[in-house]
Amino acid sequence: MTVAAFAGMWTAEQKAGFYRKDTGGVCLNTKQIEELTGITRQNIRYYERQGLLEPARDTGNAYRDYSREDLRRLKLIKMLRMLDMPIKEIGLVLEGKLPLKEAAAKQQEVLLRQQKQIQAAVEVCANIRKEKSEVIDVDGYLDRMEHMAGSGSVFARIVDDYKQVAEEERQRQFSFYTDRTVNTAGRLEEELQKWAKEGQRKFRMVHPGRYPEFTLDGVSYTAVCKVEQDQETKEPRTRIVCSREEDEKVKKEVRKNRRAVFQGIYSIGANIRRHRFKSILNGVISMMTVAVLIFYLGNLVSARQQFEELPEAIPVRAVVMNGAGNLNSGLFIRQEVLDMVYGSPYIWKIRETAELVGHMAQAEGGDMEEAMRAEEPLQAAERAGAEELAQVADGAGTEEPSQAAERAGAEEPAQADQDPVGGAGDIPWEDEFQILGINDLESVYKDCEKDLTWADGWNWEKFQESSDVCIAGTTFLQGHNLEPGDRLSCSLEHYIRAAIGLGLEREGLKPLEMEIVGVIDDTEAEESMAAEVMLPLGAVRQIYEENDKVYFASSLRFTVKEPMKLNELKQDLREPGLTSVVPGSNENYAGSALRMEDDVFIQASLGLEKSISLLEGFLPFVLLIVVLSGYIVPHLLLQGRKGEYAIMRALGTSKRRSTLVFFAEHMLLAACGGAVGTAIGAIFGTADILTAWMVWGIFLCCYTLGAAAALWMFGRMSIAAVLTHQ
Amino acid sequence: MEKIRVENVSYSYQNKYQKIKAVKEVSCSFEAGNMYAITGESGSGKSTFLSLLAGLDCPESGKILVEGENLLEMDRDAYRRKQISVVYQAFHLFPLLNAVENVMYPMELQGISRREAREQAEECLQEVGLGKKIFHQYPKMMSGGEQQRVAIARAMAAQGRILLADEPTGNLDSENEEHIVELLKMLAHERDYLVIVVTHNPEVARQADVCMKMKDGRMV
Numbered sequence: 001m002t003v004a005a006f007a008g009m010w011t012a013e014q015k016a017g018f019y020r021k022d023t024g025g026v027c028l029n030t031k032q033i034e035e036l037t038g039i040t041r042q043n044i045r046y047y048e049r050q051g052l053l054e055p056a057r058d059t060g061n062a063y064r065d066y067s068r069e070d071l072r073r074l075k076l077i078k079m080l081r082m083l084d085m086p087i088k089e090i091g092l093v094l095e096g097k098l099p100l101k102e103a104a105a106k107q108q109e110v111l112l113r114q115q116k117q118i119q120a121a122v123e124v125c126a127n128i129r130k131e132k133s134e135v136i137d138v139d140g141y142l143d144r145m146e147h148m149a150g151s152g153s154v155f156a157r158i159v160d161d162y163k164q165v166a167e168e169e170r171q172r173q174f175s176f177y178t179d180r181t182v183n184t185a186g187r188l189e190e191e192l193q194k195w196a197k198e199g200q201r202k203f204r205m206v207h208p209g210r211y212p213e214f215t216l217d218g219v220s221y222t223a224v225c226k227v228e229q230d231q232e233t234k235e236p237r238t239r240i241v242c243s244r245e246e247d248e249k250v251k252k253e254v255r256k257n258r259r260a261v262f263q264g265i266y267s268i269g270a271n272i273r274r275h276r277f278k279s280i281l282n283g284v285i286s287m288m289t290v291a292v293l294i295f296y297l298g299n300l301v302s303a304r305q306q307f308e309e310l311p312e313a314i315p316v317r318a319v320v321m322n323g324a325g326n327l328n329s330g331l332f333i334r335q336e337v338l339d340m341v342y343g344s345p346y347i348w349k350i351r352e353t354a355e356l357v358g359h360m361a362q363a364e365g366g367d368m369e370e371a372m373r374a375e376e377p378l379q380a381a382e383r384a385g386a387e388e389l390a391q392v393a394d395g396a397g398t399e400e401p402s403q404a405a406e407r408a409g410a411e412e413p414a415q416a417d418q419d420p421v422g423g424a425g426d427i428p429w430e431d432e433f434q435i436l437g438i439n440d441l442e443s444v445y446k447d448c449e450k451d452l453t454w455a456d457g458w459n460w461e462k463f464q465e466s467s468d469v470c471i472a473g474t475t476f477l478q479g480h481n482l483e484p485g486d487r488l489s490c491s492l493e494h495y496i497r498a499a500i501g502l503g504l505e506r507e508g509l510k511p512l513e514m515e516i517v518g519v520i521d522d523t524e525a526e527e528s529m530a531a532e533v534m535l536p537l538g539a540v541r542q543i544y545e546e547n548d549k550v551y552f553a554s555s556l557r558f559t560v561k562e563p564m565k566l567n568e569l570k571q572d573l574r575e576p577g578l579t580s581v582v583p584g585s586n587e588n589y590a591g592s593a594l595r596m597e598d599d600v601f602i603q604a605s606l607g608l609e610k611s612i613s614l615l616e617g618f619l620p621f622v623l624l625i626v627v628l629s630g631y632i633v634p635h636l637l638l639q640g641r642k643g644e645y646a647i648m649r650a651l652g653t654s655k656r657r658s659t660l661v662f663f664a665e666h667m668l669l670a671a672c673g674g675a676v677g678t679a680i681g682a683i684f685g686t687a688d689i690l691t692a693w694m695v696w697g698i699f700l701c702c703y704t705l706g707a708a709a710a711l712w713m714f715g716r717m718s719i720a721a722v723l724t725h726q
Numbered sequence: 727m728e729k730i731r732v733e734n735v736s737y738s739y740q741n742k743y744q745k746i747k748a749v750k751e752v753s754c755s756f757e758a759g760n761m762y763a764i765t766g767e768s769g770s771g772k773s774t775f776l777s778l779l780a781g782l783d784c785p786e787s788g789k790i791l792v793e794g795e796n797l798l799e800m801d802r803d804a805y806r807r808k809q810i811s812v813v814y815q816a817f818h819l820f821p822l823l824n825a826v827e828n829v830m831y832p833m834e835l836q837g838i839s840r841r842e843a844r845e846q847a848e849e850c851l852q853e854v855g856l857g858k859k860i861f862h863q864y865p866k867m868m869s870g871g872e873q874q875r876v877a878i879a880r881a882m883a884a885q886g887r888i889l890l891a892d893e894p895t896g897n898l899d900s901e902n903e904e905h906i907v908e909l910l911k912m913l914a915h916e917r918d919y920l921v922i923v924v925t926h927n928p929e930v931a932r933q934a935d936v937c938m939k940m941k942d943g944r945m946v
Contacts, residue, residue, distance in 0.1 A: 030759075030915070031935065041759045045918070183849050186917060208918075209885045210846055211838075259837050266840075274822035647818050650782060651832055652807025652884075718739070720777035723818060 027056075027065040037074045044074065049193045050087050052077055052094055083107055088200070175241040182225050182238040185209050191240060192223060219244065264657065268665045278637055279669055285633050286673030286699065287680070293626050293695045294681025300615040302686040307608045314604055316560035318596040322588055325581030325595060329530075329555040330355060330504070332497060333591030336576040338553055346569040349559040354437035354540040354551070357506060358490040358533060360480065433476060435492070436531035437540025439464065443555070444520065444534060445527035451520050455484040458517040467539040471518035476532040482516060488533070489513045492543065495554075497589055504589065509547045514539075556591065563601050570596070626695075630702025631709070634666050638710040645714050646722040659711045670703045729888060729920040730756040730779065735788030737778055748774040749785070750943040758887060761914040761921040763934035771943040772924040776892050779922065780812050781805045792888075807835050811881030815893035817873040819865040825851060825876045826861045832884040843883075850879040854909060871902030878909055889913060891923045895930055907933050 030041055037044075047053045053073055055064040066074075073094065080090045085107045092098035124145065128136060178191045189208055196203030196216060206220070207213040213222050221242045230237050272279045306313070320337065321328045341347055441449045441460070452471065454463075463469060470488060482488060492509040499505075514535070522529050544551040560569060573594055581593040641662070648658045674696045682692040737749040748771045756762055766772045777783045778790065781802035790797040792809060806812075811832070819828045829847035834840065848861060854875040865873050874894060881889050891910060895903035907930055913919040914935070923930060931937050939946050 041918075184853065207885070208887065211885075259839065263834055263837075263840075643818075644820065647820060649803075650780070650806065650812060650818070651880075652803050652805070652835055654803040718783060720774070720780075720782040721739075723782075723814060723816070724773060 027067065028071065029066070030064055033066045033071060033074065036071060037078060039074055039078055047074070047077055049190065050091065051197065052087065052091055084111070173241070173243045175239050178238045178240060180238075181236075182240065185212065188212060188223065188225060188240065195240075264661060267661050268668065271661070271665050272669065275641075278640070282633065282637055282666065282669040283673035283676075285629065286670045286703070287677035289626055289629050290674045290677030290696055290699050291681045293622060293699070294678065294687050294692050295685045296615070296619070296622050297691055297695065298681065298685035298687030300612070300619065301688075301691065303608055303612045303615060307605065307612060310601065310605055310608065311560070311563045314601045316563045316566065316596065316598045316601045318558055318560065318594055320556040320578070320591045321581055321593045321595050322590060323579070323582060323585040323593050325583055325593060327589065328595075329353065330495070330589065331552075331554055331591035332589050333553040333556050334576070335551060337578060337591065338556065340572060340576045341556065341558055344569060344572055346560060346562045346565045346572070347558045348561040351440040351443050351555075351557040352537055352553045353443050353530070353555045354537060355495060355531070355554040356435040356437065356509070356535075356540065356543070357493040357495070358433050358435045358512075359493070360431040360433070360490050431480070433490075433533060434531035435533045435535060437535045437537040439537040444530050445525060448520055448525070448529070451522065451525055453484070453519050453521070455517045463517060464536045464538065466517075466536060467542055468512075468514045469517045469536065469539070470514045471520060471534040472516055473520045473522040473529050473532055475522055477516070477519060484516050484519050486516050487513055488516055494544070494549065507549075509543060509549070512543065553591070560596075560598070563598070563605070566598055566602070626699060627702045630699045631706035634670070634703055634707035635710045637666065638662060638707065638714070642714065642717070642722055646717075646719045649719045650723060655715055659715065663707055663711055666707050667700075667704065671700060674699050728755050729758045729793060731791040732779070733789045733791070735778060735785040735790060737774060737783060737785045748943055749778065751788070752940075752943075752945045754938065754945055756920050756922060758920045759914060759918045760935040761911055761923065761933070762936045762938060763931040764922065764924045764938045764940055765926060765928070765931045766940035767926065770940040772940050773892050775940065776890050776922065776924045780810060780890050807832070807884070809886040810888040810890060811884045811886055813874070813877045813881055813889065813891040813894045815896035817865065817870070817877050817897075819873055819876055819880075821865055824862045824864050825856065825868070828865075828876055829880045829883050832880060836885065847879070847883060850882045851876065853882065854879045855905070869902075870898050871905060874898060874902070874906050875909070878906070882913070887918060888920045889922070891921065893925055894923060895925070895927060903927070903930070
């Protein structure tokens, strides 16, 4: 059929109303029309959007029904498009506003112009090819081309480019209102096309959708629908906002990134809320695991600490006693025992005393010096007797009582002759008082230091290092009209064991004069003083040396420095002959037994040792449980969400984002639960803060490994397989 | 316009006992605006082939070109996010998200704000014929048909114009099956979607524009 026939037919049909469906004709579907015209469906749709075609719609399913006229129309459109006639011109032809011949003539001119343009460009290209050198006279060519542009050749496009740029600058963003509601991608596209058509802009859809990307005259835009309220009618209406894609892309990228972060954070929080039960379980397990380990470690540390502090908390004290264990003072404690105790590395806080008896010097008609001189022969005899007695004391109970009695009887007259009391020299001694050599004020009575007042310039250390000084009780001083700083003169006696029987006797020593350098206010003391006058222990030893007597301590107490070495200490103490107390054995004054208060300590240390070994023994298992639970719990919890992970990945969530969201969610719960457990353990347990945080750190590390391992496995799984099997 | 072209694609996977060649040298093409049905018996490789088209698995040989671009060279997460949507027999909705939230998910992945995503999700749900009463229901409260519609609405909410459906009516009764098929056809014919449906239901296959058959991993 000729073009004229087409035109005639269109004119007739125009009068009949072209866009009404021909109810008497054959209806074709899209597929059929495609096959018959050779035009793709997409192009057909495009022509429809351009308004060149409007097929009828089936009322039942809204599918397109193409009539024969539609078929003919499409064939004409195809023909004219093959002649490169613009859509606008074709529309005018189809509407009858532009005769086909005229349209053809116009198009012919256009094509001829294009031919000329192309020819000019071909010539320039040929000239450039003819150039011998690679370097051409660009300015010269441009001059010639611009001259040619003046005659409307192809080079005029540069001017058009400027126009386009200016237009682009003007059109960075624009918007328009639609007559109808736009709520689908299809309608949005239709409205954009309509707007472009009205503005005679060349529209091309690039990416359809709710946020389509399209070009207007070659410039890329994106569009978005916004619903606003009409100011006058208060009705909602749609505004389509179009933005330049380059600007929008940058803004979108920044917004997108920021939004992605916030959405990620929101997702984590939302997931924790949605998986309430699992989240609580996760947190509780973390809290309990950490708290249990902290309590456990705290107990272990505490037990070890208690064990170390046990000697101070439960000091092991020992006291030298007599064999029967009923005397702990007034004893004869040998130098060997003293040497052993003082030399032992396991002993400290040694309290030693030495008892003496003093008599205030009170001679009638005689003087002190005569009385002292009269004592000398007596002291020689007494010394001999004392040595014998010392031997008896060493081998206590070995001398027959009768022998001892004979000796004592033989010595009696001599002693009676020499006894200073009522003896030669006839010195009347009054005012006997007890003297105690001390190396610790506690020997006087407990806490007596608070009642002690030193004379000016005196202190305990100085007192211990001095020899002719003493401390006396207030009662004694008042009774003898003495004051601190006064000199106290007295004669001395020391105790010796009786020759016969188990009694004690006294033996005179050289008189002594000493300065009173300290006063103990014993007027209101709760305990009575062990003696009226105290001397430095070293001074008492010195007295014995000067009197050529064998020194014996009258009491000896000490504290075990290293109770853990009790066995070694007891071994050492046996060397000088110290034995355990044997109740019921011979009562004597020999300091030959030792009572050690170690029962409580031994029980406590054994108990602690047991606890520590138990705790240490189970520690590896407890640690293993913590490590395993830290590793397995996230594993198990995440396995239950494998399906969710697969759906996320199937919908296009990147592996990175999916992994991060899951990982962050679980780590957050573990960290919070662990922190609460740490706080509970630190507050109520006995572990220090550092231990608590260390435990938390260990748990988190294990948890991280477990979560990472589970998510690594997620990454390796086949998403399709998971979705198929669910 | 050719949307997807498959050239000599093969795929095998290893189960506990042996290596199974699920897809063997399949070549075909798919065009937008059509609904394709891929039929075949169980084990013929239809679902596996669909998972290859969805970028969930990688073929061991051959090429899959989507709008001219090789799928293997693409970011497949972005591909699944922007170019395709998949609808499953088991619906695969997020169980702890309600209908609107399920449909919002792909839009939030695109970076769309929650408010806008919510508005559009509600529009999509209405387009697939679901009323407002469904919006805040969770999948376990919905019927199979409703869940599948939500899944289709979620697919529509994504940017892509390719919709893959793996036995979308497998768990539905005949009435719902018809509605779902109509929806898929509408998307193909009215919205220019490329819809590929894997099914062993001949009724569903009959309604497709193009029917392909797979047997033993090959397209016959």
